[in-house]
Amino acid sequence: MARDIVRRDFMKRVGAAGAIGATGLAGCIGSPGESGGDGGGTEGGDGGGETTTTGGGGGGSGGPEGLVVIGYPESGIQLFRDYYSQSDGSEEILVPDGLRDGAMPGQVGNDMANVTGTAPAAGGPNQEAFNTLFQDEYGSSPGVFTSQTYDSVAIQLLANAAAGANDGTAIQEQMRRIANPDGMTVTPENLVEGVEAAANGEDVNYQGASSATNFNEDGDPASAAYSIWEFADGGTSQVEVQNFEGENPDGAGSSADSGSGGSDREMSVGILLPETGDLASVGQPMIQAAQIPVTQINEANPAGLSVNAQIEDTQTSPSAGTSAAETLASAGVPSVCGSASSGVNVPVSQQVFIPNEIVGCSPSSTALSVSNLDDDDYIFRTAPSDFLQGRVMAQVMSERLGVSSVSTLYVNNDYGQQLSDRFSSVFTEQFGGEVYHKVAFNKGESSYSSVIETALSGPDS
Known part of the structure; x- marks a missing residue:
């Protein structure tokens, strides 16, 4: 018996500030919180102030040869305007994917030809199979993080089928068993056969x-593109896609040795993604992917087996996301695809998923x-995880761009500081580079001239 996908009715709207085009993702790695602030993964404003850490060495004119800029388009536009007014480029x-917005050069008034970016890519062994499924279903190409969303739901359904019950703990024990080697190979093309086997x-x-x-x-991917x-x-x-492997590419961690399985029942799954708010333009294609x-x-x-999927809107807000997660918990949902942004995912996990023994599997946080x-x-x-992205950025800066000295400019929240620190650690320890300054900036400032001046200065400034 086919089941309808249950969803609450929401007005479809995209916030005027920070709206994201299909070309980019602003903040799925630590999204804006409420009232325009980030607050390190919780509600409220930015942490405030700027911090500077100095190292040694120097660029050709006393400043660094390169900059790492970590933030979001709404603040990035003004930051890059101020940068190009102070530097010859x-x-x-x-930059990471938080600043991947194709409209930025036009808004900045510069072609930004000296900017290179990195972003998680859909580089799995069955990417083309998913692309075909999405195009056949919706008549359009899949967007950013849609393949990760499909994978999140597919894995949860396989784990649920293997567990034989809508029970969060039983599903948790099956997550690695059905995702990591070995066993019958299951892909988006033969998911139905895989669920039956599980x-x-x-x-x-x-x-x-x-x-x-x-x-x-x-619980993070052991390798990524x-x-x-x-x-x-x-x-x-x-420009290109590169595959990077972690320490254990086949995965690691505890899992069940077998699964109870079972037939003739309804499986339950939640979908907790942004239909509205700053990430609505990204979240809506992700929701489409989750339904496939x-x-x-x-x-x-x-x-x-059949599936009852319940969709709730995070509204790109920690408080709204937590409330939506509580709705899913009250409905008895044992596992959830979501949430999208780390600023929502962390409080939702701490306040709802973990205490209620619900499996959460985010496709983009x-x-x-x-971790x-x-x-x-x-x-x-x-x-x-940005643990891997920080290494990727350090390698690109050193080997591809040929830079040996940098400063980092990062949005003043957990996402910005952690990625800046991870990049800096790998860049200095593994690639022999030097970090002159690590400079925090707050969102929504009318000018970033002072932080740019600090970032462009020599190591002893």
């Missing part, structure tokens, strides 16, 4: 669209603080 600038107690190994989806001890991109022609252009595996199972009913949660192994994600 000779520094190599590296329900019959067979070993399965899901190979995803976004990555191989092997979970490490923290990253896109290297540039601004071009009114948008962004992907649900539809696949409901149309085929493998082993007599990348902040290091997620550090005391989560009793209930929190997973199909998007790679």
Whole structure:
């Protein structure tokens, strides 16, 4: 019996400040909180102030050869305007996906040709299979983090089928068993057969669209693909995709040895993503992707199984996201795809998922603080941690851009500081580079001239 996808009715709106085009993602790695602030993954304003750390060495004119800028488009526009008014643009600038907005050069008034970016990419072994499914279902190309969203829901449904019950603890014990080697290879193309095999107690190994989806001890992907991109022609252009592996590419961590399985029942899953708010333009395609595996199972009913999916809107807000998560918990949902941003994901995990023994699997929350949660192994994600992104950025800055001295400019929240620190550590220790200054900036300032002046200064300034 096919089940309808349950959803609450929301007005579709996109916040005027920080609206994101299809070319970029502003803040799924630590999204804006309420009242325009980040507050390190919780509600409230920025932490305030700026911090400066100095190192040694110097660029050709006394300043650094490169800059790392970590933030969001709404503040990045003014920051880059001030940068180009103070510099001739000779520094190599590296940014993460939070600043991947193709409209920025036009808004800044500069082609930003000296800016290179990195971003998690859909580089899994079955990316093309997912792309075809999405295009066939919606008549458009999939957007950013849509493949990670599909993988999140597919893994949860496989784990639920293997567990044989809508029970968060039982599903948690199956997450690595069905995602990590070994067993029958399951892909987006044969998900229905994979769910039936899992329900019959067979070993399965899901190979995803976004990555191989092997979970490490923290519940993060053990390997990931990253896109290297540039601004071009009114948008962004992907230069290349590189695959990076963690210490245990086949995954690690505890899991069940077998699954009870079971047939002829309804599986339950929650979808907690932003339909509205600053990330609505990104969240809506992600919600579409989340519904594809649900539809696949409901149309085929493998082993007599069906899916009841309940969608709730985080509104790109920690408080609204927590309230929506509580709605899912009250409905008895055992596992959830979400939430999207780290600023929402951390409080939702701490206040709702973990205490209620609900499995959370975010497709786009990348902040290091997620890996550090005391989560009793209930929190997973199909998007790679900034622990890996920091290393990728350090390697790109050193080897691709040929830079040996940098300063970092980062938005003053957990996401910005943690990614700045991770980049700096790898850049100095593994690539022999020098970091002159690490400078925090607050969102929404009318001018960033002073922080840019500090970042561009020599090591002894």
